[in-house]
Amino acid sequence: MKRALLLVVAGCTAGYQSGSLPGWVSDTGSYTPRTSGKSSFIDAYRESAGRIITAARADRGAYQKLAHLTDRIGHRLSGSPELERAIAWAAQAMKDDGHDVRTEPVMVPHWVRGAEDASVTAPVQRPLHIIGLGGTVPTKGTLTAPVVVARSWEQLDQQAERVRGAIVLYDVAMPAWTEENGSGYGDVVQFRTRGPSRAAKLGAAAVLMRSVTARSLRTPHTGALTYEPALPKIPAAAVTVEDSQLIARLAEKGPVTVRLRLESQNLPDAKSANVIGELRGRELPDEIVVIGGHIDSWDVGQGAHDDGAGVVTMMQALTTLRKLGLVPRRTVRVVLFTNEENGTRGAKAYAETHAGELAKTVLAVESDSGGFSPRGFSVESKQERAVARIADIASLLAPIGATRVRAGHSGADVGPMEPGGVPLVGLEVDNRAYFDYHHSAADTLDKVDPQQLADDVAAVAVLAYVVADLPGRIDAP
Amino acid sequence: MKRALLLVVAGCTAGYQSGSLPGWVSDTGSYTPRTSGKSSFIDAYRESAGRIITAARADRGAYQKLAHLTDRIGHRLSGSPELERAIAWAAQAMKDDGHDVRTEPVMVPHWVRGAEDASVTAPVQRPLHIIGLGGTVPTKGTLTAPVVVARSWEQLDQQAERVRGAIVLYDVAMPAWTEENGSGYGDVVQFRTRGPSRAAKLGAAAVLMRSVTARSLRTPHTGALTYEPALPKIPAAAVTVEDSQLIARLAEKGPVTVRLRLESQNLPDAKSANVIGELRGRELPDEIVVIGGHIDSWDVGQGAHDDGAGVVTMMQALTTLRKLGLVPRRTVRVVLFTNEENGTRGAKAYAETHAGELAKTVLAVESDSGGFSPRGFSVESKQERAVARIADIASLLAPIGATRVRAGHSGADVGPMEPGGVPLVGLEVDNRAYFDYHHSAADTLDKVDPQQLADDVAAVAVLAYVVADLPGRIDAP
Numbered sequence: 036m037k038r039a040l041l042l043v044v045a046g047c048t049a050g051y052q053s054g055s056l057p058g059w060v061s062d063t064g065s066y067t068p069r070t071s072g073k074s075s076f077i078d079a080y081r082e083s084a085g086r087i088i089t090a091a092r093a094d095r096g097a098y099q100k101l102a103h104l105t106d107r108i109g110h111r112l113s114g115s116p117e118l119e120r121a122i123a124w125a126a127q128a129m130k131d132d133g134h135d136v137r138t139e140p141v142m143v144p145h146w147v148r149g150a151e152d153a154s155v156t157a158p159v160q161r162p163l164h165i166i167g168l169g170g171t172v173p174t175k176g177t178l179t180a181p182v183v184v185a186r187s188w189e190q191l192d193q194q195a196e197r198v199r200g201a202i203v204l205y206d207v208a209m210p211a212w213t214e215e216n217g218s219g220y221g222d223v224v225q226f227r228t229r230g231p232s233r234a235a236k237l238g239a240a241a242v243l244m245r246s247v248t249a250r251s252l253r254t255p256h257t258g259a260l261t262y263e264p265a266l267p268k269i270p271a272a273a274v275t276v277e278d279s280q281l282i283a284r285l286a287e288k289g290p291v292t293v294r295l296r297l298e299s300q301n302l303p304d305a306k307s308a309n310v311i312g313e314l315r316g317r318e319l320p321d322e323i324v325v326i327g328g329h330i331d332s333w334d335v336g337q338g339a340h341d342d343g344a345g346v347v348t349m350m351q352a353l354t355t356l357r358k359l360g361l362v363p364r365r366t367v368r369v370v371l372f373t374n375e376e377n378g379t380r381g382a383k384a385y386a387e388t389h390a391g392e393l394a395k396t397v398l399a400v401e402s403d404s405g406g407f408s409p410r411g412f413s414v415e416s417k418q419e420r421a422v423a424r425i426a427d428i429a430s431l432l433a434p435i436g437a438t439r440v441r442a443g444h445s446g447a448d449v450g451p452m453e454p455g456g457v458p459l460v461g462l463e464v465d466n467r468a469y470f471d472y473h474h475s476a477a478d479t480l481d482k483v484d485p486q487q488l489a490d491d492v493a494a495v496a497v498l499a500y501v502v503a504d505l506p507g508r509i510d511a512p
Numbered sequence: 513m514k515r516a517l518l519l520v521v522a523g524c525t526a527g528y529q530s531g532s533l534p535g536w537v538s539d540t541g542s543y544t545p546r547t548s549g550k551s552s553f554i555d556a557y558r559e560s561a562g563r564i565i566t567a568a569r570a571d572r573g574a575y576q577k578l579a580h581l582t583d584r585i586g587h588r589l590s591g592s593p594e595l596e597r598a599i600a601w602a603a604q605a606m607k608d609d610g611h612d613v614r615t616e617p618v619m620v621p622h623w624v625r626g627a628e629d630a631s632v633t634a635p636v637q638r639p640l641h642i643i644g645l646g647g648t649v650p651t652k653g654t655l656t657a658p659v660v661v662a663r664s665w666e667q668l669d670q671q672a673e674r675v676r677g678a679i680v681l682y683d684v685a686m687p688a689w690t691e692e693n694g695s696g697y698g699d700v701v702q703f704r705t706r707g708p709s710r711a712a713k714l715g716a717a718a719v720l721m722r723s724v725t726a727r728s729l730r731t732p733h734t735g736a737l738t739y740e741p742a743l744p745k746i747p748a749a750a751v752t753v754e755d756s757q758l759i760a761r762l763a764e765k766g767p768v769t770v771r772l773r774l775e776s777q778n779l780p781d782a783k784s785a786n787v788i789g790e791l792r793g794r795e796l797p798d799e800i801v802v803i804g805g806h807i808d809s810w811d812v813g814q815g816a817h818d819d820g821a822g823v824v825t826m827m828q829a830l831t832t833l834r835k836l837g838l839v840p841r842r843t844v845r846v847v848l849f850t851n852e853e854n855g856t857r858g859a860k861a862y863a864e865t866h867a868g869e870l871a872k873t874v875l876a877v878e879s880d881s882g883g884f885s886p887r888g889f890s891v892e893s894k895q896e897r898a899v900a901r902i903a904d905i906a907s908l909l910a911p912i913g914a915t916r917v918r919a920g921h922s923g924a925d926v927g928p929m930e931p932g933g934v935p936l937v938g939l940e941v942d943n944r945a946y947f948d949y950h951h952s953a954a955d956t957l958d959k960v961d962p963q964q965l966a967d968d969v970a971a972v973a974v975l976a977y978v979v980a981d982l983p984g985r986i987d988a989p
Contacts, residue, residue, distance in 0.1 A: 102761070106636070106758060106761055106762060107635075107636060109636065109638065158584075159583070159584060159586065161586065164953065250729075251729065251954070252727075252728065252729040252730075252731040252948060252949070252952065252953075252954035253729075253731055253813070253952070253953040253954040253956070254729040254730055254731060276958070277953075277954065277956040277958055280956075280957075280958045281583060281956070281957075281958075284579070284583055284957070285583060336730070471729060472729070475729065475730070476641065476729075476730040476754075477728070477729035477730040477754065479730070479754040479757075479758070480757075480758075480761070481753070481754055481757045481758075
């Protein structure tokens with residue numbers, strides 16, 4: 036089918052300098068500078084976008100899938116039987132929805148948490164609420180050592196002579212969420228990932244860290260650490276915000292001693308898989324829009340927001356298009372990545388396995404910030420052209436308030452496609468509460484609002500459909 | 513000292529019909545109807561109230577005391593060595609501040625929590641985050657039984673035939689805090705106190721209940737239950753909001769089985785004490801203003817808001833008056849009640865021991881709603897006259913926003929003085945977050961703001977001083 040529709044990038048959204056961007060003429064693949072006219076390539080999609088939004092918002096399929104994933108299967112760390120059950124379930128659920136489904140094997144790390152126990156033993160006796168960081172080595176039996184408190188790398192280095200043989204506590208507060216700056220996670224998570232090896236370099240016996248959250252009700256938050264290969268691997272655990280502050284207060288007045296026991300194990304790599312479900316494109320089936328989330332989770336809570344919500348959003352976005360009979364020019368492919376949390380092996384395997392397809396992958400969208408109300412999209416900053424066009428597409432999402440598009444981070448699972456030149460997008464949501472739950476026992480289904488989740492489905496389905504159906508590629512010059 | 517000051521109740525505050533209330537003439541004890549003039553008995557106290565507020569707000573003594581009580585002593589359930597350490601510390605701290613101090617022995621219940629463990633065993637396997645209710649009997653070994661979910665007494669009764677031998681789960685959601693209605697605690701706590709015996713009456717084997725909080729990060733909340741003497745005592749524990757909802761969701765789709773183990777013990781009553789510290793009145797030392805909080809806490813967290821904050825507020829209010837040299841006509845007496853949480857034995861013992869003094873106890877003020885910003889006072893509703901005059905006194909607290917006075921509940925520890933005719937007042941605070949922490953591991957010092965706590969000291973010190981110094985009694989006709 037040929038159409039001679041003049042498409043012009045609409046200057047309707049924030050986040051880019053619209054005057055500097057070209058529009059395009061459909062079908063021919065040749066692009067012309069934008070005009071000041073009111074017509075836009077977007078106009079051709081107003082009706083279908085409206086249909087998608089109406090259908091997605093009225094549908095509870097994503098929430099029903101999430102309820103199964105969380106309540107019936109549960110949390111699902113790499114190597115666990117629950118992860119493999121989740122993968123089998125997701126594949127079957129996508130088949131049941133009529134998609135073309137396959138799984139692609141991936142070997143994943145198999146770290147297993149064991150008994151964990153810690154307490155302050157001097158100057159007072161206090162049990163600590165802890166959770167081992169993902170990948171931590173165990174303690175050798177029970178470790179008891181004085182604590183050195185640091186609130187920055189500088190403070191750690193200043194106390195270098197006291198660190199040898201000690202337990203370093205990184206008592207670094209995560210800044211509260213603000214509308215302007217979002218969450219403070221990015222500022223603080225470095226102490227979790229790099230803190231153990233930084234302390235090991237100075238001879239520390241173990242590391243404790245304040246859980247990476249701005250709000251706490253005595254709930255510890257885990258997450259991955261990264262050992263530097265050349266340095267000794269030392270045990271590392273997160274304590275609650277409350278416990279971290281307690282130790283820090285005690286340490287201001289005198290020596291503090293902590294007893295720590297972690298019984299984790301590193302087992303041989305385990306079999307896992309990425310799950311792929313497709314709606315094959317009607318004209319350019321080899322060109323692909325990837326929409327993905329990660330099927331694994333940490334081994335506490337239910338992995339409801341992280342990233343059950345992303346998984347079911349993508350599954351249901353595809354189902355929404357199929358149910359509406361909206362088959363775009365290009366293929367829309369759901370990828371449920373395995374092992375995002377402690378290895379991103381699924382993401383790396385996908386990028387490798389599909390290296391030959393990356394040139395024809397016109398967009399990869401990830402949702403991994405929770406199933407809250409959609410706000411818009413974050414586009415990897417090198418993709419200036421994509422930012423502008425996605426902003427225009429996002430203008431179709433005004434009914435659900437998801438029109439904000441800006442250059443920024445996309446996601447860990449689509450990241451490995453970047454060297455292949457794939458435009459990368461992250462679904463942005465109102466994540467003010469996300470890190471309250473993130474990587475903790477509190478990440479449970481009750482925290483997910485069914486309507487907000489349905490709105491996420493609408494946002495992704497519209498973006499995926501329009502990008503997959505546009506006459507030209509989203510990143511074309 | 514005689515003064516011939518005309519004092520008139522000022523119509524300056526909300527919560528009562530000022531026109532219906534008498535004013536009074538000082539010193540003589542005879543009262544005249546209020547006039548429409550601008551002078552007020554309050555005017556005589558503007559300067560001293562200003563001095564108290566300024567001094568209290570600049571002082572961090574209450575917070576320093578709270579830090580000792582929480583970080584150095586810790587939680588302090590009746591019967592625990594920590595409670596007796598707290599009592600000894602509080603007595604010494606009040607002596608150090610120059611007050612007249614004594615302790616009054618009270619025998620208290622000695623219930624001790626043991627190992628606690630629960631999980632869903634069918635249709636899925638899930639560990640539950642639980643905490644035994646205070647006073648629960650233990651399970652006989654491990655109890656495994658089907659669950660009956662009830663969201664009301666009616667729902668319980670409707671399922672009566674299924675309850676025998678089952679575990680009843682009260683999945684009753686606590687309404688969120690609103691400015692208009694305050695917390696929803698009062699609506700829901702009945703399921704904790706009366707729920708075990710109501711279920712036992714129907715033959716239940718045990719009770720679980722949704723923790724009484726409107727916000728949760730997978731933290732269980734304990735609190736006392738009340739067994740009806742004529743009914744079998746069955747084990748009872750709180751589960752987290754998340755776990756309660758999980759069980760309820762599973763139960764909507766089919767049978768759910770839970771395994772429960774509680775190893776609590778009831779030991780013989782233990783020795784404890786109320787702590788009393790006084791600033792003796794300069795003219796009418798036998799007339800008394802009581803200001804109190806409870807020194808015991810539950811056996812989790814630090815009992816920082818509940819009721820460490822109340823304890824140190826009262827201690828520091830007395831110290832503030834003494835430091836300023838403000839010795840009122842009547843005696844101001846701090847009473848730190850023991851065993852509020854699981855017996856109110858301290859409160860009962862105080863009312864009994866001091867029965868002969870109650871006629872001369874002109875006011876009893878309690879703080880047991882957390883150390884948040886003061887908002888005003890709640891006055892037991894029968895005390896209409898006291899409501900009006902306290903509202904006038906509270907007008908002096910405009911600089912700290914604590915002017916709201918209304919008829920309502922005072923507190924569990926001053927309650928037993930009501931039959932003695934003592935006007936009873938509760939310090940009201942901005943308690944929107946109180947029940948997030950209440951009776952849980954999250955009730956810790958970091959949740960208390962030093963300035964808000966100092967404002968509480970100011971509010972109580974002004975109220976206590978003015979009531980203790982007024983020419984006539986606050987409740988005089």
